[in-house]
Amino acid sequence: MKQEIAFIQSEELKVKPKADSLGFGKYYSDYMFVMDYHSEKGWYEPRITPYEQLILDPAAMVFHYGQAIFEGLKAYKTADGTIQLFRPEKNMKRFNESCDRLCIPQIDENFLLKAIKELILIEKDWIPEGDGTSLYIRPFIFATEPYLGVRPSHQYKLLVILSPVGAYYGDQLSPVKIYVEEQYVRAVIGGVGHVKTAGNYAASMKAQEVAEAKGFAQILWLDAKENKYVEEVGSMNIFFKIKGEVVTPKLNGSILSGVTRDSVIQLLKHWNIPVREEKISIEEVFAAHERGDLEEVFGSGTAAVISPVGELNWNDRSIEINHQKIGQLSQRVYDEITGIQLGKKEDPFNWIIKVAQV
Amino acid sequence: MKQEIAFIQSEELKVKPKADSLGFGKYYSDYMFVMDYHSEKGWYEPRITPYEQLILDPAAMVFHYGQAIFEGLKAYKTADGTIQLFRPEKNMKRFNESCDRLCIPQIDENFLLKAIKELILIEKDWIPEGDGTSLYIRPFIFATEPYLGVRPSHQYKLLVILSPVGAYYGDQLSPVKIYVEEQYVRAVIGGVGHVKTAGNYAASMKAQEVAEAKGFAQILWLDAKENKYVEEVGSMNIFFKIKGEVVTPKLNGSILSGVTRDSVIQLLKHWNIPVREEKISIEEVFAAHERGDLEEVFGSGTAAVISPVGELNWNDRSIEINHQKIGQLSQRVYDEITGIQLGKKEDPFNWIIKVAQV
Ligand SMILES: Cc1ncc(COP(=O)(O)O)c(C=O)c1O
Ligand SMILES: Cc1ncc(COP(=O)(O)O)c(C=O)c1O
Numbered sequence: 056m057k058q059e060i061a062f063i064q065s066e067e068l069k070v071k072p073k074a075d076s077l078g079f080g081k082y083y084s085d086y087m088f089v090m091d092y093h094s095e096k097g098w099y100e101p102r103i104t105p106y107e108q109l110i111l112d113p114a115a116m117v118f119h120y121g122q123a124i125f126e127g128l129k130a131y132k133t134a135d136g137t138i139q140l141f142r143p144e145k146n147m148k149r150f151n152e153s154c155d156r157l158c159i160p161q162i163d164e165n166f167l168l169k170a171i172k173e174l175i176l177i178e179k180d181w182i183p184e185g186d187g188t189s190l191y192i193r194p195f196i197f198a199t200e201p202y203l204g205v206r207p208s209h210q211y212k213l214l215v216i217l218s219p220v221g222a223y224y225g226d227q228l229s230p231v232k233i234y235v236e237e238q239y240v241r242a243v244i245g246g247v248g249h250v251k252t253a254g255n256y257a258a259s260m261k262a263q264e265v266a267e268a269k270g271f272a273q274i275l276w277l278d279a280k281e282n283k284y285v286e287e288v289g290s291m292n293i294f295f296k297i298k299g300e301v302v303t304p305k306l307n308g309s310i311l312s313g314v315t316r317d318s319v320i321q322l323l324k325h326w327n328i329p330v331r332e333e334k335i336s337i338e339e340v341f342a343a344h345e346r347g348d349l350e351e352v353f354g355s356g357t358a359a360v361i362s363p364v365g366e367l368n369w370n371d372r373s374i375e376i377n378h379q380k381i382g383q384l385s386q387r388v389y390d391e392i393t394g395i396q397l398g399k400k401e402d403p404f405n406w407i408i409k410v411a412q413v
Numbered sequence: 414m415k416q417e418i419a420f421i422q423s424e425e426l427k428v429k430p431k432a433d434s435l436g437f438g439k440y441y442s443d444y445m446f447v448m449d450y451h452s453e454k455g456w457y458e459p460r461i462t463p464y465e466q467l468i469l470d471p472a473a474m475v476f477h478y479g480q481a482i483f484e485g486l487k488a489y490k491t492a493d494g495t496i497q498l499f500r501p502e503k504n505m506k507r508f509n510e511s512c513d514r515l516c517i518p519q520i521d522e523n524f525l526l527k528a529i530k531e532l533i534l535i536e537k538d539w540i541p542e543g544d545g546t547s548l549y550i551r552p553f554i555f556a557t558e559p560y561l562g563v564r565p566s567h568q569y570k571l572l573v574i575l576s577p578v579g580a581y582y583g584d585q586l587s588p589v590k591i592y593v594e595e596q597y598v599r600a601v602i603g604g605v606g607h608v609k610t611a612g613n614y615a616a617s618m619k620a621q622e623v624a625e626a627k628g629f630a631q632i633l634w635l636d637a638k639e640n641k642y643v644e645e646v647g648s649m650n651i652f653f654k655i656k657g658e659v660v661t662p663k664l665n666g667s668i669l670s671g672v673t674r675d676s677v678i679q680l681l682k683h684w685n686i687p688v689r690e691e692k693i694s695i696e697e698v699f700a701a702h703e704r705g706d707l708e709e710v711f712g713s714g715t716a717a718v719i720s721p722v723g724e725l726n727w728n729d730r731s732i733e734i735n736h737q738k739i740g741q742l743s744q745r746v747y748d749e750i751t752g753i754q755l756g757k758k759e760d761p762f763n764w765i766i767k768v769a770q771v
Binding site for chain 1: 574
């Protein structure tokens, strides 16, 4: 795409929230990126505009037939003021994979990344600098055509909004209690679980609510066919360290291919720690614990980076992992990835894309 | 709910489309019903307003996490000018079942039905009178709270919009060609396939696109666990007439419980035609055809009422049903249901709710 990105100046800027009150996804910056699609024109009118309300027809297809996809990545500010992104090209690629599965027209990945960089440069003062904070970037696309027949929409809107965020699970890397879900399922092979579409998250809320009422922070999903094999957690992939070896469920078509997951695997290989992607049953996990071999369990995702699991509850059986303390490897992986993201550690994999020096 | 429904008059009314150009879901009437929800207030401000554009925050949760559900029913005008609805209480009940599964607050079914009746009375001139036409009623709810964390929204909007429609599949009850899908799936037990949530339809479009490119009108979905048992068609349930007996897949948690499906079953029982709800494999269907026992296949749904199937294609095998002609029973069921809906036939089941005499 060779188009120029128009810029519409805001008349008034917001007061920025304090770094210690950020939470996740509550505040939005002053500007957003917008681009529209019409089947006769392709993607058109890319523009950076003030963050503003959208105007939509009540028959807009997103409300009825749910064509909606999104991505999530972060911009970080290093100690010397460099703004950097972590593997954003992976998010652009996955965005297009989501487009493909949901019959949404493809986007130009390079162009969108360029637009995101421009937006971030304008909004550079919105990148918070406290520990564990960052500027969350949310690109999303949804169907806008007013039409009630079931078929792919002919019109879409793509937006990128920015939200300054604190650490997802609060300040501390503290182990969470996880409930292994047996009744509800998140996704099945042949469905849409491997892409980031809105409906996946709506479908997951019921189980999450039930688990929270029982005192658990998150759900561990099992496969939908046999209710047997571990898939992933809420919005994280999952890793088990068993007798010095690390195992994570193999991507099978119903698991989201996390950018953090891929980074963890690469890091472990780099460190010569054995890591395998394979089918792993929840029974095996519990058996490993019984044998005293289950050393660590942790989730991986953009929001929390690494989230240690302190307890797993399956079928009324509860197991405690590493005495509810953060495992050594979980901590090492967390320190390494956040270190690279914040420019405190070397980046041997060229994961970092610098946006600008401010 | 004891609330009064406010009415906001439109300054200008639209020109109504011609009865022969209606199609499905292209035109919307002058008014709509709207009601908002906030966790601290419950449902509030029920109102009938001009059909108008909605204003939403870019972070509104529907765009990101897909809490969106809907219903579909129709208003009919009889020869003597009576306006009537077909089993609307079933749609209200299913609406609440969808709410429950998607963590959306329950609605007052009686109140919503009353609101729909008020809206239809105001819009009575929008009910078309041509053969096979009706006023399609689309109640829907979606999440409006601006927030990027994954959890149920605290704010929602409920709307009812009206669309004058022609017959869904064109003028004639003509048999369609159906493709039995083996790769993609629509829903799985433990998921959300048994309710009317937006994401189900988004997930179904890819397979539909592939099938259309191969020359088929619709998809027949198989179960997601074994890819073996028949579930339903695009937006219809499915019936097979095999050697004088009618079989339809049993509701199992992944199939939508169609109002038309239930009506067909009741009618068949009333006529003393054997009908069974049970698991039926696609292999059995093809075997019945081989034996010369597969007499009719038809879909059932609000939009098309009854849609005869003329051809089924599974795994590169194609079978022709009833020489691609409408079966006697399909026609009889269609005539009976549409007859009741249009007040031409008796209504032994009390399916009809009269809205008013005009
Ligand atoms: C369902 C799901 N699984 C896993 C992840 C982790 O992916 P990533 O590491 O790319 O953030 C996410 C979050 O993005 C997710 O939504
Ligand atoms: C997936 C699906 N199955 C079946 C049906 C048929 O249901 P009903 O007869 O209530 O219209 C519909 C349409 O409403 C549907 O969307």
